Amino acid sequence: MxxxxxxxxxxxxxxxxxxxxxxxxxxxxxxxxxxxxxxxxxxxxxxxxxxxxxxxxxxxxxxxxxxxxxxxxxxxxxxxxxxxxxxxxxxxxxxxxxxxxxxxxxxxxxxxxxxxxxxxxxKPVMIEAICRQYITGSMWRAYEKGERNFCGIALPEGLGKDKILPELLITPSTKGILKGIPNVPEADDVNVSRNDIEANFQAFNFSSAKDIPHYEKLLKEGFKVISDALDSVDQIFVDTKFEFGYVNDAAGNEKLIYMDEVGTPDSSRIWDKKEYQAGNIVENSKEGFRQFLLNYFPDPDILLNKNRMDERFALAKENTLPQEEIMKISQTYLSIAEKIxxxxxxxxxxxxxxxxxxxxxxxxxxx
Structure with missing residues (x-):
């Protein structure tokens, strides 16, 4: 076999x-x-x-x-x-x-x-509900360039790469291309503020403006449940993306539910806690694979620059990656699943x- x-x-x-x-x-x-x-x-x-x-x-x-x-x-x-x-x-x-x-x-x-x-x-809420406990990835890249306003949240000076944030941040982005919303570019995956969502809640597919604090509560509660459980197996829940939607139960009542996947190595960053305490970042998520790709190709800008999508698709199609790297990521997924x-x-x-x-x-x- x-x-x-x-x-x-x-x-x-x-x-x-x-x-x-x-x-x-x-x-x-x-x-x-x-x-x-x-x-x-x-x-x-x-x-x-x-x-x-x-x-x-x-x-x-x-x-x-x-x-x-x-x-x-x-x-x-x-x-x-x-x-x-x-x-x-x-x-x-x-x-x-x-x-x-x-x-x-x-x-x-x-x-x-x-x-x-x-x-x-x-009925999906058209928001990628992102929660961040540490500053890393795209948020750190933006911060390093001098951005201090992130999804309408003012970030303080003096934050350090890969360090814990003063508080858990909700930094939503669009799910799919939403049209006709003031201040929101017509593109997938663009950051939005809470004010944008409140002012246009129906365009984001919320049934009621009251459901905005409810989704934030579910996001924070879900994040805490996973973060506490990961901590007990020596892992750090760095950041994640949840998705929400509406369904009706057997009695016909509408309710907001979790959709898609939650807390996985595809939708989250998970770090090894003991390594982090020793000053190292060891990724137990897909982020490790992303870092490998950025180091593997001579021009990483192709992978980061959305204006070079044709080149990026060609790169993925034409390049066969080393089997040992695929097996490394396999081991990452299997071992974190078994720990959890x-x-x-x-x-x-x-x-x-x-x-x-x-x-x-x-x-x-x-x-």
Whole structure:
């Protein structure tokens, strides 16, 4: 069994019954179920959602995206072994912890397989809800250049690279391209202030202005739950991105929930605490892979400069990365997942066939 066979790189070609196009993102693919199958599963499985709620099968892949590109390695490696299973296991662990701590629910209703979630359709809030406990990455680069106002927050003088911030900061950015909002450029992933969101809450898909402090509360509470848990396994939760959306429960009440993934090495920076205390930054997240790419290519500006996207896409397409680097990032994902969950991540020999078998046998969703 070659390593390449253990990687689920293509996840939008499964024979799942659907009457809509499969939506494939950088890492996950979404299959919207037919109305009949959604209703049947809600009834059969007793999901706490409205009886006519649209459901989807969300299948994660092992693809690795960085700087808006998908990367591949030698030996036919189209992804990182174990990455998908590690990401889902970590998210599942945090969502359960949120539930145990009486925070909000998530969009996940069921987990048939380590690569698969059954989710309910949510109305997404068009904000990448970013929370920062340390100054690093893009925020440090901006600060170093003299910027002192970040998402409407005034930063004090004298902050140091990779050092803890005076307080936990919420620095939201746009999710997708939003049009016609004053002061907000029509581009993906641009920083916005709380004032921008309050003045245009409907354009950001909030149902009510009262939900803005509520999302901030859920963001801070979720951050603290994960940060405390990581601290107990000698890890530092540096920063992260959450996403939120609205769903209706079985009684028809609208509620704000956590969406997508939370607290994973893809959506967060996680540092080794003992190394940090010794003055070293050891990344237990995708940031390590980003740093490798910046050092690997002679002109890192291609990866950082949004005006050079064509060159960047060509770089990712034409360059096969060393297998040892792909396996290093695999080890990062697997070991942080095992630290967090306390369980070993077992790699499947044929993840795609396993998914098909279980969705056929237990859910009757395969054509």
């Amino acid at each position: 070659s390593i390449a066979n253990q990687v689920l790189a293509v996840n939008d070609d499964l024979p799942i019954r659907t009457n809509k196009p499969v939506h494939s993102g950088k890492v996950r693919s979404v299959y919207w179920l037919t109305e009949e199958d959604s209703r049947r599963l809600i009834k059969q499985k007793g999901y706490d959602v409205a009886e006519d709620a649209p459901l989807a099968i969300m299948v994660i892949s092992d693809r690795i995206s960085a700087f808006d590109c998908i990367w591949h390695g030698e030996g036919g490696l189209k992804g990182v072994p174990g990455k998908g299973a590690a990401l889902n296991a970590i998210s599942n662990h945090w969502f359960q912890l949120f539930k145990d701590n009486h925070l909000a629910d998530s969009h996940i209703l069921d987990i048939p397989h380590p690569f698969v979630w059954i989710v309910q359709k949510a 969950t306390g369980k070993k991540i077992v790699l499947s020999d044929d993840p795609k066939q396993e998914i098909i078998d279980i969705l056929k046998k237990d859910y009757d969703l395969i054509v």
